[in-house]
Amino acid sequence: MSAIHFPGAIQVEVKRPLMFLILLNPHSGKGHAHALFNGNVQGMLQDAGIQHTLIITERQNHARELVREADLSQWDALVIMSGDGLLFEVVNGLMEREDWEEAIQTPLGVLPGGSGNALAASIHHYSGLQAVSSEELLISCGFILCKGLVSQLDLTSVCLASSQRLFSFLSLAWGFVADVDIESEKYRHVGAARFTVGTMVRLASPRVYRGKLAYLPIEDPMSQPSLVDSTQSNPSPLSVFGPTDFLLNPLNQPVPGHWTVVQDEDFVLVVAMYQSHLAKDMLAAPASRLDDGIIHLIYVKAGISRRSLLRLFLAMENGGHLNTNCPHVVYVKVKALRLEPYSPKGIITVDGELVDYGPVQAQIHGSLARLIAG
Numbered sequence: 001m002s003a004i005h006f007p008g009a010i011q012v013e014v015k016r017p018l019m020f021l022i023l024l025n026p027h028s029g030k031g032h033a034h035a036l037f038n039g040n041v042q043g044m045l046q047d048a049g050i051q052h053t054l055i056i057t058e059r060q061n062h063a064r065e066l067v068r069e070a071d072l073s074q075w076d077a078l079v080i081m082s083g084d085g086l087l088f089e090v091v092n093g094l095m096e097r098e099d100w101e102e103a104i105q106t107p108l109g110v111l112p113g114g115s116g117n118a119l120a121a122s123i124h125h126y127s128g129l130q131a132v133s134s135e136e137l138l139i140s141c142g143f144i145l146c147k148g149l150v151s152q153l154d155l156t157s158v159c160l161a162s163s164q165r166l167f168s169f170l171s172l173a174w175g176f177v178a179d180v181d182i183e184s185e186k187y188r189h190v191g192a193a194r195f196t197v198g199t200m201v202r203l204a205s206p207r208v209y210r211g212k213l214a215y216l217p218i219e220d221p222m223s224q225p226s227l228v229d230s231t232q233s234n235p236s237p238l239s240v241f242g243p244t245d246f247l248l249n250p251l252n253q254p255v256p257g258h259w260t261v262v263q264d265e266d267f268v269l270v271v272a273m274y275q276s277h278l279a280k281d282m283l284a285a286p287a288s289r290l291d292d293g294i295i296h297l298i299y300v301k302a303g304i305s306r307r308s309l310l311r312l313f314l315a316m317e318n319g320g321h322l323n324t325n326c327p328h329v330v331y332v333k334v335k336a337l338r339l340e341p342y343s344p345k346g347i348i349t350v351d352g353e354l355v356d357y358g359p360v361q362a363q364i365h366g367s368l369a370r371l372i373a374g
C-alpha cells in the first residue's frame with residue numbers, strides 16, 4: 001500500500017488489488033446501464049486490477065437494505081452504476097447503521113448510468129475537464145474510479161416534518177427545479193434530455209410558490225461548531241444515528257434569532273446545492289466543491305419574466321446564470337436553512353428523489369463521507 005499526500009489535506013491510500021461492490025440499477029436512465037457497464041467499464045476495472053462483485057438491484061430500496069446489513073470490511077469501495085437516486089439509497093443505508101460513523105467512511109464511487117448523473121458530472125468538472133457526452137462521462141468516471149483516489153465529501157442532514165432525517169450529498173429543491181425533476185420522469189426514454197424537455201414544458205406555464213425561507217449565512221459567527229453549545233441543541237426526534245444538527249431548532253419552533261429570514265415569500269424556485277451540478281448539463285453552483293462545507297443556496301423570486309427565466313436556464317449549462325445580473329436571482333452561501341411552503345400540496349426533492357412535502361430544514365456536515373474522485 002502506498003500513501004500519497006495531496007495539498008488541501010486529502011490523504012489517499014491506494015492499494016491493489018482493490019475489491020469493489022458495484023450496485024447497478026438496470027432501469028436507470030434509458031435502461032441501458034447493464035450494457036453500458038459491460039461495454040465500457042468492466043474491461044477498464046480488469047486492466048486496473050480491480051476485482052468486483054456486481055449486484056443488479058431488483059427494486060427500490062434494495063441497495064439501501066443491502067448496505068445497511070452488509071459486512072463492509074470485505075469492500076474497498078461501494079460503487080453505484082446508475083443515477084443519483086441509487087447513491088442516495090447507499091448513503092442513507094450507511095447512515096442507518098449502528099456503526100454509521102465507521103460505515104460512512106467506506107469510499108463511495110460513481111459510474112453514471114442514470115438520466116441526471118449530477119454527482120458524476122460534478123466529479124468530472126472538479127477534475128478540470130470540459131463537459132462531455134453521457135458515454136464519455138461514463139469513461140471519465142471509470143478512469144477516476146480505477147485511479148481510486150479518495151476525497152472527503154460533505155453530507156447535508158435534511159429534517160422533514162414527519163421527523164424523518166435523510167442524508168443528502170447533492171441538493172434540496174422546491175419549486176420549478178423540483179417540479180421539472182419529478183414531472184420529467186415520463187420523458188425518461190430520452191435520457192438526459194428529459195430535463196430540457198421538462199424545463200420547456202414548465203416554462204410554458206410557470207408557477208409561483210409561496211413560502212418562508214430562512215438561513216444561516218456562512219459569515220455568521222454562530223455557524224462555527226465551536227461557538228455553539230451542542231448540549232443545548234435539539235436534534236430531530238427520530239435521528240437515532242448520525243451527527244447532531246447543532247445549528248437547527250426543532251421544526252415546530254422558530255429559527256434561531258440570528259438567522260436571516262428572507263422578506264420575499266413568493267418564489268419561482270429554491271435550490272440548495274452542495275455539489276456543482278444539478279444534472280449533467282446544469283452547472284448550477286459553479287463554485288461548489290466536494291468538501292467546502294457550504295450549502296450554495298440559490299433562489300429566484302417571483303416576478304421574473306418567462307424570457308429571463310429561459311435565459312437563466314440556458315446560461316446554467318456553463319454556470320453563467322449567476323452572472324446575468326438578474327435582480328430576481330439571489331445566491332447565498334449558508335450552513336443551514338429552513339423552508340416552510342404555504343401551499344398544502346407540492347413537490348420537494350432531495351438529491352432528485354421525491355420526499356414528504358411540508359416544512360423542511362437542513363444543516364451541512366463537512367467531510368462526513370468519502371468519495372473516489374479525480
Ligand SMILES: Nc1ncnc2c1ncn2[C@@H]1O[C@H](COP(=O)(O)OP(=O)(O)OP(=O)(O)O)[C@@H](O)[C@H]1O
Pocket residue numbers: 024025026027028029030056057058059060061062082083084085086087089113114115116117118352353
Ligand atoms: N431495480 C430497481 N427497480 C426499480 N427501481 C429501482 C431499482 N433500483 C433502484 N431503483 C430506484 O429507482 C430510482 C431511480 O434510480 P436512479 O437515480 O439510479 O436512476 P435515474 O432516475 O435514471 O437517474 P437520475 O437520478 O440521475 O435521474 C431510485 O429511487 C432508486 O431507488
